[in-house]
Amino acid sequence: MSVSTPYAPTSPPADAVVRRAAWMRVLALAEPDALDEAVQALGALPPHRALRNPERGMAMVRARSGGTGAQFNLGEMSITRCAVTLDDGVMGVAYVQGRERRHAEQAAVLDALLQRADWHDRIQSMVIAPLAQAHSARAQHQARVAAQTQVEFFTMVRGED
Amino acid sequence: MLTNPTSVSNAPPAPGFADAVMQSQQTFRAALQAVAQPGSIHETELECGVPPGLSAGMTATLLTLADVDTPVWLPPEVDEAVRQYLRFHCGCPLVSEPEHARFVVVPAGHAAPALEHCDAGDPAYPDSSSTMLLEVDALDNEPSTASVMLSGPGIADRQCLSVTGLPADFWQQWRANHQLFPLGVDAFLIQGNRLCGLPRTVVVED
Amino acid sequence: MYVAVKGGERAILNSYRMLDAYRRGDPEVPELSLAQIRQQMPLAISRVMAEGALYDPQLAALAIKQAAGDVLEAVFLLRAYRTTLPRFGYTQPVDTARMRLSRRISSTFKDVPGGQILGPTYDYTQRLLDFSLEAESDATREAPLPAADQPVAATMPRVTDLLQHDDLIDQEPIPPGDPAPFDLTRQPLSFPAGRDARLQNLARADEGFLLSMGYSTQRGYGNTHPFAAEIRYGSLEVEMFVEELGFAVTVGEIELTECQMVSQFGGNAQEAPKFTRGYGLTFGYGERKAMSMALVDRALKADELGEAATAPANDHEFVLYHSDNVEASGFVQHLKLPHYVDFQANLELLRHMRDEQATAPVAAVSDVLADEAVAS
Numbered sequence A: 001m002s003v004s005t006p007y008a009p010t011s012p013p014a015d016a017v018v019r020r021a022a023w024m025r026v027l028a029l030a031e032p033d034a035l036d037e038a039v040q041a042l043g044a045l046p047p048h049r050a051l052r053n054p055e056r057g058m059a060m061v062r063a064r065s066g067g068t069g070a071q072f073n074l075g076e077m078s079i080t081r082c083a084v085t086l087d088d089g090v091m092g093v094a095y096v097q098g099r100e101r102r103h104a105e106q107a108a109v110l111d112a113l114l115q116r117a118d119w120h121d122r123i124q125s126m127v128i129a130p131l132a133q134a135h136s137a138r139a140q141h142q143a144r145v146a147a148q149t150q151v152e153f154f155t156m157v158r159g160e161d
Numbered sequence B: 001m002l003t004n005p006t007s008v009s010n011a012p013p014a015p016g017f018a019d020a021v022m023q024s025q026q027t028f029r030a031a032l033q034a035v036a037q038p039g040s041i042h043e044t045e046l047e048c049g050v051p052p053g054l055s056a057g058m059t060a061t062l063l064t065l066a067d068v069d070t071p072v073w074l075p076p077e078v079d080e081a082v083r084q085y086l087r088f089h090c091g092c093p094l095v096s097e098p099e100h101a102r103f104v105v106v107p108a109g110h111a112a113p114a115l116e117h118c119d120a121g122d123p124a125y126p127d128s129s130s131t132m133l134l135e136v137d138a139l140d141n142e143p144s145t146a147s148v149m150l151s152g153p154g155i156a157d158r159q160c161l162s163v164t165g166l167p168a169d170f171w172q173q174w175r176a177n178h179q180l181f182p183l184g185v186d187a188f189l190i191q192g193n194r195l196c197g198l199p200r201t202v203v204v205e206d
Numbered sequence C: 001m002y003v004a005v006k007g008g009e010r011a012i013l014n015s016y017r018m019l020d021a022y023r024r025g026d027p028e029v030p031e032l033s034l035a036q037i038r039q040q041m042p043l044a045i046s047r048v049m050a051e052g053a054l055y056d057p058q059l060a061a062l063a064i065k066q067a068a069g070d071v072l073e074a075v076f077l078l079r080a081y082r083t084t085l086p087r088f089g090y091t092q093p094v095d096t097a098r099m100r101l102s103r104r105i106s107s108t109f110k111d112v113p114g115g116q117i118l119g120p121t122y123d124y125t126q127r128l129l130d131f132s133l134e135a136e137s138d139a140t141r142e143a144p145l146p147a148a149d150q151p152v153a154a155t156m157p158r159v160t161d162l163l164q165h166d167d168l169i170d171q172e173p174i175p176p177g178d179p180a181p182f183d184l185t186r187q188p189l190s191f192p193a194g195r196d197a198r199l200q201n202l203a204r205a206d207e208g209f210l211l212s213m214g215y216s217t218q219r220g221y222g223n224t225h226p227f228a229a230e231i232r233y234g235s236l237e238v239e240m241f242v243e244e245l246g247f248a249v250t251v252g253e254i255e256l257t258e259c260q261m262v263s264q265f266g267g268n269a270q271e272a273p274k275f276t277r278g279y280g281l282t283f284g285y286g287e288r289k290a291m292s293m294a295l296v297d298r299a300l301k302a303d304e305l306g307e308a309a310t311a312p313a314n315d316h317e318f319v320l321y322h323s324d325n326v327e328a329s330g331f332v333q334h335l336k337l338p339h340y341v342d343f344q345a346n347l348e349l350l351r352h353m354r355d356e357q358a359t360a361p362v363a364a365v366s367d368v369l370a371d372e373a374v375a376s
Helices: A014-029 A032-042 A101-114 A117-147 B020-036 B056-065 B080-089 B170-178 C008-024 C034-040 C042-052 C057-066 C071-082 C159-164 C195-203 C207-218 C287-299 C316-321 C325-336 C340-359 C362-375
Strands: A048-064 A071-086 A091-097 B041-043 B103-106 B131-135 B138-140 B147-151 B159-164 B186-191 B194-198 C087-090 C100-105 C226-242 C247-265 C274-283
Touching: A014 A091, A014 A101, A014 A117, A014 C247, A032 A101, A032 A117, A048 A091, A048 A101, A048 C226, A071 A101, A071 C087, A071 C195, A071 C247, A071 C274, A091 A101, A091 C226, A101 A117, A117 C100, B020 B041, B020 B056, B020 B186, B020 B194, B056 B080, B056 B103, B056 B131, B056 B186, B056 B194, B138 B186, C034 C042, C034 C057, C042 C057, C042 C071, C042 C207, C042 C274, C057 C071, C071 C325, C087 C226, C159 C226, C159 C247, C195 C274, C195 C287, C195 C316, C207 C287, C226 C287, C247 C287, C274 C287, C340 C362
Parallel strands: A048 C087, A091 C247, B103 B131, B131 B186
Antiparallel strands: A048 A071, A071 A091, B041 B194, B138 B159, B147 B159, B186 B194, C100 C226, C226 C247, C247 C274
16 A cells, blocks of 8 residues: 655755756656767766665556546556765766666766756756757657658548537 | 755765665564564664664664555654655655554654554454564663563563663553454564564563 | 485476577577567567566566567566566656657547557558568668658547547546555455556456457457547656655656547436446557457446446456466466375275276265265
8 A cells, every 4th residue: 555645845946846857857768878978978077976876676657547537557667766976965866767777877977967056057068958859859750750650531521629 | 056956955865775785684684583582682783874863773674674665654853864864765655643654663762652553454464564663772681670571472481671761651552462463563672773573472471 | 105206406407408498499590689679579578568567678578588489478577577676666647648659540530639640550461471571681671761741749639538528428537636546566456346456457467368358348248339439559758756856757758558448338327328438558569458458447347337247358356367367377387286196186086986886886876976075
């Protein structure tokens, strides 16, 4: 029996949360090799220590009956998580689909650095923006290829409303 | 200026086990032995961070036993750092009522809920009961003014147990708890890095 | 009488080696790579993930390779591996309305907002064996489909939502409090089983079993006449609430296949006639599974809708207790374990009964048999 009680913290500014969730999303969705290349290109990074070494586990995927109704447990997905701290105490966290330890660790380190004013802009432009662009391009391409299989009906009268 | 949007404190939680696999197995083994030989005392000599307000033994036990499936109850006045630590390392839900918890955690200096306010389990699944983790001031097997004699499964004849720092009527509550078998609450008494197990089958002599 | 057995260990260790050679086949033939399995057997991967109840294409590929192509054995491997992984938490409920679609069809309305998108399907192929695939070369293949000028619509409303306008269809609203669902991985199934338990059970159920059960409902073993209101296949981002952050983050993207079946409900004293629904959802690309799941989901509702519920697919215990192929395989295959003592007892009994039958008068035999049966 699980109790889903999302903990509501004493709040950080809402837009800071939105910005952080956005870069964490890009890091999680990145192809592991593309992320690694981008990290290597950054050169030397400030030292960090592990708060939680990359750990493989799972999350239970929940869905809704009928797509809209009561929740049900669909099945589990593999997740790797990691947490690091920089010397100044900033904590970086990553939860990434799959079992790639390096992916989770790099995502956690970048999450920490992105919270620092002296690294933020550089990582946004050299890592986040290109990875986001790559993901979006892949999705767009897929959507355009699928569109080739869309049926063109020559209907005289359009249906309902 | 980007603020660090972590929750309550900007300081990260204290670290967990240095070697999670080996240390959680060692702690689990100590806890298992403690319950198998009720009243005997076992040590957990382990490296882990300890949040302010918990003992090393309590921390190690929670790192080993608590997870996303085991709701934990803590006294309301406990340091927020303890909650943060458990959320981070154990991912356990934190509940406000002892009867909703699998582990009722009572650090030193806090009042323990009565055993009857904890979950005694379900007739079909008696093991789904609460386990109380209670920090005490002193724990040993030498006879003293604070000692009791234990008997029951896992004890060859009788076991002497001296504890200080229990609620005044603890042994009385314990006898009532014992009557509920197969239901009932189990307990671990923890002092520093030392553990003693009290499964519900233990009989405390008058 | 007990016969001591020796030499079992050696035989077993050697059977591992023989199995490994069987799995590997002729070493002159290049070994299968996991990348090849992932890329070129995605439907097997989808099935193994769905029934293994673990979304991880790499692990599914490994399981298929290790199981020498036996899907149920691969499912068993994933289920076993899953028990070694800690659970970090739960995802936010996925919103299939936001799927990035590769395929989307409806059999109930021709013109649906967003259109009919065929996607990568075997449906229109003639099922003629394609001998060009004997060549291991991409040279003879057609060039990959180029991108069109426009993508498919970014969002497409659900067909079932269109029907809700006139209150013609069963609503499926979020219940008050949006409670956390039952979890079959933590609590045993008990009856009556709630819809959440049923859907979780069906989602990891054996595809063949569900297919047969679904088929039976169409052949009259059940009262539904279903229509496929919508089938979707595509990918969806998944989010998880992270305690140490205090907010939800996207952790990745998974492929899903969803099927909404609608069928007629004649109404009763309390309710007007309307369309009722069955829901199927599966990991990966598994249309047949999603459709079968939806048919069976609807059949299991017969009782609560006050319909005649006498067919096997209406029987909750029959369906839900026999749907898991790991459980089923375990009990069926356990017959291979030594039953020497049981069998010896049966042999003795049989011999005794035959002796009795040969010597006793005919009328008395049935009494003797009855006594023996009670005594054994």
